[in-house]
Each structure stands twice: as structure tokens, then as C-alpha cells.
Amino acid sequence: MTKKTLILIATAGSAVLLLSAWGFQYIGGLAPCKMCIWQRYPHGAAVVLGVLAFAFPGIRPLPLLGALAVSATAGIGIYHAGVEQSWWEGPSTCTSGDIGGLNAEELMNQIMSAPLARCDEIPWEMFGVSMAGWNALLSAGLVLVWIAAWRAR
Secondary structure, three states: OHHHHHHHHHHHHHHHHHHHHHHHHOOOOOOOOHHHHHHHHHHHHHHHHHHHHHHOOOOOOOOHHHHHHHHHHHHHHHHHHHHHHOOOOOOOOOOOOOOOOOOHHHHHHHHOOOOOOOOOOOOEEOOEHHHHHHHHHHHHHHHHHHHHHHHHH
């Protein structure tokens, strides 16, 4: 495959993942949690880098930066999937906290400041893999495409 074809595939991959996330949110009504939003930024960066790499093929590091961007979203996806599976704790600002020692006022404050969507719940999954897990897997594949584009002449 040519370098331009690989860049096009990698860029389109991030664009499709980003559009899918927006589709789940705006068409499917699934509110994103904080970590879901975090996973979108690197895809946006990868799309911009892909457009630049396609337009300016002589700038050699752009595909490598694209690989770095999708590596970041894959890493966040792995972390988020682990939070969903209770393998480790997530940020206290988007997971359920301990309410054991709270008085009524503190409990009400926690309820009122709770996020719309929690990071430790799986709102959708396919074949036993959550959206965060799919993002991690597909983004890992995109890392390989970006690296192939970087290596191609």
C-alpha cells in the first residue's frame, strides 16, 4: 500500500470512531462520561494530523504523531475499560463513591454533583466488549496503520 493510502485509512479510522461516538450520543441518546470525552480528543488530533500528512507528505513526523495520538486514546480506552470492569478505580469525579460516612447534607451534595454518566458503568457493549474496549482495540490497530504510513516511502 502507498503512504497516502495508509494515511487515508488511518485518518478515516479515527474519523469513523469519532463520528460513531457522536452518533451514540446524539442519535442513540447515550450520554458520554468524562473518560469517554477524553478518548475523543486524540481522535480529533489524529484526523487533523492525517489531513496535514496527506496535504504535506514531505513532513515526515506527521504519521508518527498520528500514531502517538491514537496510542493516547487506546491507552485511555484501556484505562476506562478497566474502570468499567472494576479492575481498578477511576477518577472520583465520574465514578460512584463511598457513601458510608456521609450525613444527609453531604449525601445530597454528592447526588447533586454526580456526573450525568458514570465512568464505572457499561452503557453499551458488543460481544462482551464495551465502547471503551472497542475504542482501545480499534485504536491499537490504527497505531499499526500510522506506523506503516510513517515507514512507507
